[in-house]
Amino acid sequence: MTAFLEMTNVSKVFSAGIIRRQHTVAVDDVTMTIDEQSPSILAVAGESGSGKTTLARLLLGVIPPSSGEVIYRGQSVDDLSRAQRRTYLREIQPIFQDPFESYNPFYKVDHVLTVPAKKFDLAASREQTMRLIEEALDMVGLQPAETLGRFPHQLSGGQRQRVMVARAMLLRPRLIVADEPVSMVDASLRATILESIRRMKQELGISVVYITHDLTTAYQIADNILVMYKGSVVEAGSVEQVIRDPKHPYTQLLVSSIPQPDPSLPWGAEGEIAGDPESMEVAATGCKFVDRCPVAFEPCSGQRPPLYHEHPSRAAACFQYDGSPALEGQNLDVVFEPQLTSQAAGGSQEPAAN
Amino acid sequence: MNNGAVLTVSDLRVYYDTDAGTVKAVDGVSFDLRPGERLGLVGESGSGKSTMALALMRLHKPPARIAGGEVLLDGVGDVMKLDDDGLRRIRLDRLALVPQGAMNSLNPVMRIRDQLADGIRTHEPGDTRDDLAERIQAQLARVGLDAEVGGKFPHELSGGMKQRVAIAIGTSLSPSVIIADEPTSALDVVVQRQVMETLRSVQEELGASVLIVGHDMGLMAQIADRMGVMYAGKLVELAPVHDLFTNPQHPYTRLLIESVPTLMAKRALASIPGAPPTLINVPPGCPFHPRCPSAFEPCDSEVPLPTAQNGRVVSCHLYPGEAA
Ligand SMILES: Nc1ncnc2c1ncn2[C@@H]1O[C@H](COP(=O)(O)OP(=O)(O)OP(=O)(O)O)[C@@H](O)[C@H]1O
Ligand SMILES: Nc1ncnc2c1ncn2[C@@H]1O[C@H](COP(=O)(O)OP(=O)(O)OP(=O)(O)O)[C@@H](O)[C@H]1O
Ligand code: SF4
Ligand code: SF4
Ligand SMILES: [Mg+2]
Ligand SMILES: [Mg+2]
Numbered sequence: 001m002t003a004f005l006e007m008t009n010v011s012k013v014f015s016a017g018i019i020r021r022q023h024t025v026a027v028d029d030v031t032m033t034i035d036e037q038s039p040s041i042l043a044v045a046g047e048s049g050s051g052k053t054t055l056a057r058l059l060l061g062v063i064p065p066s067s068g069e070v071i072y073r074g075q076s077v078d079d080l081s082r083a084q085r086r087t088y089l090r091e092i093q094p095i096f097q098d099p100f101e102s103y104n105p106f107y108k109v110d111h112v113l114t115v116p117a118k119k120f121d122l123a124a125s126r127e128q129t130m131r132l133i134e135e136a137l138d139m140v141g142l143q144p145a146e147t148l149g150r151f152p153h154q155l156s157g158g159q160r161q162r163v164m165v166a167r168a169m170l171l172r173p174r175l176i177v178a179d180e181p182v183s184m185v186d187a188s189l190r191a192t193i194l195e196s197i198r199r200m201k202q203e204l205g206i207s208v209v210y211i212t213h214d215l216t217t218a219y220q221i222a223d224n225i226l227v228m229y230k231g232s233v234v235e236a237g238s239v240e241q242v243i244r245d246p247k248h249p250y251t252q253l254l255v256s257s258i259p260q261p262d263p264s265l266p267w268g269a270e271g272e273i274a275g276d277p278e279s280m281e282v283a284a285t286g287c288k289f290v291d292r293c294p295v296a297f298e299p300c301s302g303q304r305p306p307l308y309h310e311h312p313s314r315a316a317a318c319f320q321y322d323g324s325p326a327l328e329g330q331n332l333d334v335v336f337e338p339q340l341t342s343q344a345a346g347g348s349q350e351p352a353a354n
Numbered sequence: 355m356n357n358g359a360v361l362t363v364s365d366l367r368v369y370y371d372t373d374a375g376t377v378k379a380v381d382g383v384s385f386d387l388r389p390g391e392r393l394g395l396v397g398e399s400g401s402g403k404s405t406m407a408l409a410l411m412r413l414h415k416p417p418a419r420i421a422g423g424e425v426l427l428d429g430v431g432d433v434m435k436l437d438d439d440g441l442r443r444i445r446l447d448r449l450a451l452v453p454q455g456a457m458n459s460l461n462p463v464m465r466i467r468d469q470l471a472d473g474i475r476t477h478e479p480g481d482t483r484d485d486l487a488e489r490i491q492a493q494l495a496r497v498g499l500d501a502e503v504g505g506k507f508p509h510e511l512s513g514g515m516k517q518r519v520a521i522a523i524g525t526s527l528s529p530s531v532i533i534a535d536e537p538t539s540a541l542d543v544v545v546q547r548q549v550m551e552t553l554r555s556v557q558e559e560l561g562a563s564v565l566i567v568g569h570d571m572g573l574m575a576q577i578a579d580r581m582g583v584m585y586a587g588k589l590v591e592l593a594p595v596h597d598l599f600t601n602p603q604h605p606y607t608r609l610l611i612e613s614v615p616t617l618m619a620k621r622a623l624a625s626i627p628g629a630p631p632t633l634i635n636v637p638p639g640c641p642f643h644p645r646c647p648s649a650f651e652p653c654d655s656e657v658p659l660p661t662a663q664n665g666r667v668v669s670c671h672l673y674p675g676e677a678a
Contacts, residue, residue: 048514
């Protein structure tokens with residue numbers, strides 16, 4: 001059986017600068033599988049500029065990898081026939097980070113909904129198309145009458161963001177790649193939208209890649225999480241393990257920096273955060289976090305730490321855990337839940353009815 | 355009225371005239387911004403926060419219009435009555451705005467340093483090139499960016515880096531009031547904390563006041579001194595941050611806070627039942643009444659007026675009291 005979507009040793013390097021050529025390794029050697037049989041929600045977290053959006057664009061086929069392969073239903077995305085590509089483009093739907101860039105200011109917002117509906121022949125009639133559109137708007141808490149017929153600038157930031165979520169839902173894809181889909185909506189709506197995303201997984205079997213800075217909502221709706229730092233996966237596994245008990249010093253910093261909705265609690269650990277967070281300059285060897293790591297020790301500047309499988313559902317790329325075996329081929333599948341291989345092979349586990 | 359406030363907003367109304375009707379995006383909002391304070395503004399998506407942020411600087415665009423009210427800027431007068439020249443003078447060096455989605459309003463074909471220089475040059479044409487270069491570098495450093503970012507184009511930067519550039523541009527002329535609309539909603543929590551620390555230190559250095567619009571209740575709890583909550587074009591509660599979180603008075607505020615998830619337990623995310631109102635046809639009486647679990651007799655017919663409740667202002671019939 002072939003997997004729905006795979007990344008094998010995928011890297012993406014951007015080159016910029018004419019005089020002094022700079023290379024940015026935006027995504028560095030990522031291997032993982034998104035399965036259709038056992039849909040899941042994978043959160044992708046990490047600092048600004050760590051490569052999350054680039055990872056999303058690779059999954060969506062918007063940009064080609066510099067090395068490695070993105071494989072859709074057993075075939076490299078580069079080699080898809082026209083018909084296959086069309087299905088691929090429908091089955092994987094984006095919700096982009098930026099609700100402002102995704103719109104053409106000269107078209108009414110209806111455009112972003114009716115065009116894909118037509119393009120992918122979703123409905124037999126105009127009435128049916130409208131019904132589907134209204135249903136989708138409803139799911140994200142928008143009133144069709146208040147939304148349709150308007151130009152993008154006539155909607156608030158959060159309203160625009162929700163139209164993009166509705167658009168993705170409309171197409172009934174197999175995978176939704178959502179880049180910060182709720183960063184600009186209020187807490188109540190955030191809950192509404194994320195719950196509808198979770199329902200899509202449960203009821204329609206749609207998998208979701210949920211890119212976010214919000215580790216609290218990641219914890220609430222995701223099954224698994226992948227934490228990126230300067231293009232590399234530094235920690236991955238189930239949200240229970242990674243967010244409740246982070247092992248990599250960067251993930252620990254991230255989790256301790258979550259601002260708590262309680263003014264009497266301090267924000268983050270005491271003291272300054274070392275280092276220049278967003279410079280992508282990294283040493284050619286050694287751990288990418290070494291200049292900011294409070295517990296760096298001798299081996300750290302010599303080699304890149306591999307992902308150590310230090311817990312059945314968690315791996316961390318840090319030499320503190322070099323007593324554990326490294327993940328074979330850096331493949332993240334073994335730490336993610338549900339476990340694809342064991343379930344498929346054993347067949348002993350009935351899917352939980354809920 | 356002079357109460358020592360830097361900015362005094364009274365009964366501000368901002369309406370959009372559309373084919374479908376009048377959208378009352380800001381409908382009778384009053385508050386003051388005190389010297390050196392950080393006032394957080396949260397609330398329903400589409401409740402008028404950005405419209406108000408723009409209108410405070412008269413940066414709103416048609417079909418938006420100021421339908422009433424005044425915005426007194428200390429030492430200047432009513433911003434709503436300034437002529438174009440007066441407006442140009444106060445923007446950036448008295449009142450500065452970091453707009454929502456600012457990172458996307460950067461000019462795609464201009465290097466970052468030139469975009470920073472633009473703002474400084476229009477206000478202070480006397481600067482020499484060396485001065486300017488130095489100031490740009492300092493501006494970038496202020497928001498935690500390397501000097502070399504100045505030589506880059508927006509598409510070469512991550513969302514977070516662009517957002518910091520936008521903040522650098524907004525604060526380049528040391529304004530006394532900084533209005534920041536979702537300044538960190540695209541940033542990771544570590545950088546968010548750094549940017550907020552920077553904003554705080556810049557602000558303290560300048561003695562500026564900040565109005566921060568946002569949705570991240572955690573961030574607000576950590577950064578704001580006082581908080582305002584908007585619902586359907588109205589400011590429904592205004593209170594010191596601690597009081598607001600520990601003892602929210604307005605039912606909308608309470609439900610909003612309850613819908614904030616925590617890392618404590620994994621459970622279904624709670625949201626406020628019912629649909630957000632349309633601002634063309636705002637429900638009569640209290641706009642929250644169709645969704646309010648505490649609604650009672652007067653709520654669907656009488657508009658609750660803001661009342662003063664020891665140190666805070668609440669607009670809800672549950673709290674009758676002295677008009678604020
Ligand atoms: N088209 C491009 N050309 C050059 N560099 C790029 C390009 N796109 C992204 N980069 C660089 O690749 C790195 C990763 O960027 P990416 O947008 O994937 O980060 P991100 O994790 O999504 O950040 P954010 O949280 O701020 O959205 C950044 O250093 C960015 O500057
Ligand atoms: N140009 C416009 N024409 C008509 N209505 C508009 C226009 N711009 C905004 N609106 C409406 O005005 C209301 C307030 O919008 P605003 O952008 O101020 O909300 P907001 O509180 O900032 O929301 P968010 O938190 O989602 O950014 C919304 O209902 C919106 O649909
Ligand atoms: S490998 Fe070393 S430097 Fe890197 S995170 Fe682990 S301890 Fe820190
Ligand atoms: S005025 Fe009435 S409906 Fe409105 S919030 Fe108060 S109790 Fe609820
Ligand atoms: Mg991104
Ligand atoms: Mg807004």
